Amino acid sequence: MSRSADNMEWNASETIAQFSVGFSALDLSPAHYRLCSRALIDTVAVAVAGRAEQASRLALRYAEQQGGVPGATAWGADVLLSIEHAALYNGIAGHVLDYDDVTSPLRGHPSIALLPPLVALAEAQDKTGEALAVAFVVGFEVLCKLARCMVADHYAKGWHSTASVGTLGATVACARLLGLSAMETRHAVGLAVAQTAGTRANFGTMAKSFQAGNAGAAALRAVLLAQAGFTGAPDALGAPFGYMDLYANGEDPVATLTELGRAPLEMDTSGFEIKKYPLCYATHRAIDGVLDLKREHGIEMADVKGVEIIANNRALVPLIYPRPATGLEGKFSMHYAVVAALLDGRVSLASFQDDAVQRPAVQTRLAMVNAREDEGAQSPRWTVVRIFMNDGRVLEKRVTTLRGAANCPLTDAELIDKARDCFAFSAMAAHADGFVDAAMSLRDRKVRDIIATLGA
Template identity: 40%
Template sequence: MNISEQVASFIVNTEMEKISPEAVSMAKNAILDCVGVTVAGSADETGRIITGLVKDLGGQPAAGVIGGGFWTSPPLAALANGTMAHALDYDDVNHTMTGHPSVPLVPAVFALGEDLKSSGEMITLAYIIGFEVETKVGAGVNINHYQKGWHATATLGTLGAAAAASKLLGLDVVKTRMALGIAASAAAGIRQNFGTMTKPYHAGQAAKNGVLAAMLAQRGFTADANILEAPLGFCNLFTENGSYNLDKITAHLGDPLDILKPGVVIKQYPSCAGTHRALDGMLALVKEYGIEGKEVEKVQIKTISLIPKILIHTRPRTGLEGKFSMQYCMSAAILDKKVGLQSFTDPMVNRSEIQELVKKVDMITYTQAEEGEIGGLREDLPEIVTVKLKSGKELKKEVKNPKGSPQDPLSKEQLMDKFIDCVNLVLPSRRGEQAAEFINKLEKLSNISELMKILV
């Protein structure tokens, strides 16, 4: 059995009785978090633009647009909800994928599941399967895939969304392989667009294309059956000089599930995950020493070599660029003593005192010898935040795991606080509480439409 067939067989043959209660619990936490940031994203300009377009496009009213107050076709709903889910860059992260696992998946399974009247148990199962496919393919192609410039949330997320949608539709192995083949040709997203509205569009596009791929395959649409391992297939074309490992895709497929190991990072800041360890460190120093901006001579962040390639905006001028700027995030932490949703607006980024402070922030990286063969993915190397004051005093903080990581997870209360803060931006508080109640018992829900009525 070849790689693509093994992956398709895993999708088709995995049932809920094979999924541990721990995996179900983690999936529900991730889905809750994703729904919350989607609702908040609907109020963002990115969300308003994509929602307005989708509404104008029409479509058979079968799937709800979260926060939009209308229904459309499943692919278009997936596009809108996926874009809104990633609009604030407040959504979860998985290190195997080197991306955001939930934003292609939740919009896909909610949109198609609502049309199919799927149970919450099927939604949960499809989500876990999609998560496993996008992350295990990620294990096979990363880190080269990401370093080459591909946005893994978009590329791997399209495969994950197709896998989840195929499960919801009950496709057999042959048609599931077709869905993966179609999805592979639709997978795209380039990292140069980080810090623009197109980055969240990548997630919406992945969700939409995954749904479309499965729907086409259900109708008999064809694609190459061996799309992962073929010479001109996904793994070879999306990496450089054959730097992929097919065995890593299937060696641990389903055991352990990636949603449990390495797990999910649930963000506590609405910025690129590459800023979070440094933010934890800087905010700790600010709290401990009462640092003021006028006291700062220089800030230095020592980090892994991948981070400067992600945080490409050293002199940001927009809120979106600020999310991908170590310089801005450190400056905001010093001046505002906190970093939250209100931090990433154009006026906040363009404050004169911020623009002066960003010039004093620099990144240095570990050497190639320190990082070893796996380079920029050395998660055991701590991030070191150093603040040199004009008085000559030097303050330092090392952070290995950010708050929200599997090693230092958010408590259920903290997760709920984040969810309620997000949904209260758009929905009446009682509806937010009702949505949380439904998601917390998702596997018991008879029809996902019950939840969507609250969210739309």
């Protein structure tokens, strides 16, 4: 729906700013704090697991070379960086494995956009976990509401919504944590729009994780400049030639943004989808289906003639590597996901080492997988897996429920197991339980004390 003339005087940026300053900690329940704790555990754990990736090592070296006033921790590196560079590094390390959480309205990863800048700011300013949680909910609310009105075509066009929408949510979250006024928040939104970018062409490369990390760094830059008196457009979101005109298709955000903060919150209706597997979420239903069929029928790779994956319309858009040659490319390949699941009986962090993807046993079988989209509706989402056996049987499974999704979440025990695996993968197993325990009591802790549990 395009903006009508009746709405031209309505100010989207001001609406968001008023929501940010007016939202109260009294609006949060214990369940909301628990969700925030789970998001923090998952995000930091996958960043710790990603610290040895080349992109992370290069980002840390860059951040250390830039200097600045040390204020926040590089997770898993036990190094203090400037808050902007800590957000950049932690965002890169937390996204490079593509193992961080997702939310459906965004078609992307909310916590990696929100938490690296929020935690860096909270650590530097000795904020409480309660203050962090309130700001996180504010940012998540803005991010999801914006996405609801414009992200489908925006993402299909090629934008990386984790960055291109996430920067705006992160900016409002940081503005709330920093205590900016409505006017300062509006200027911060303008400064965020000035920096917002991110393209899906960079998927399968280091630049994808950079886009996520840069979202947090840009958000901090926007709020700190706004706090210092730097100004932006009165409504860089909704005005002519603003964000909605250029990044979206001129959709009218009134209906969604006027719902900001009204119960039920996006935390309740959208929630977080915590990944079971460390690759693009678009593959996960297929992996579940393949692993289920393999387990139910005792399938061995030598028995398989071919595999067909059929998914709902636009479900496979991010999967741009039918013949991946590297671990990063493998994270955006339905073909590799299926072959790895059949060949190894699992899809794990080790599946995305370059040598795992480059195995002849994998490369020679990629062509046996055919993946296509149905021409029908985009939702509800589903995937059909068909495995064609050499003996003529066709084994089929339709997967609708996504394990780890908001309506089928990982249990706390499963999340803790994932966190422990991430810490162990990065040779930091000794720190896992201390961090998890501290993060689970987020509301009653200082953020600085929680992050201190990651120390060497």
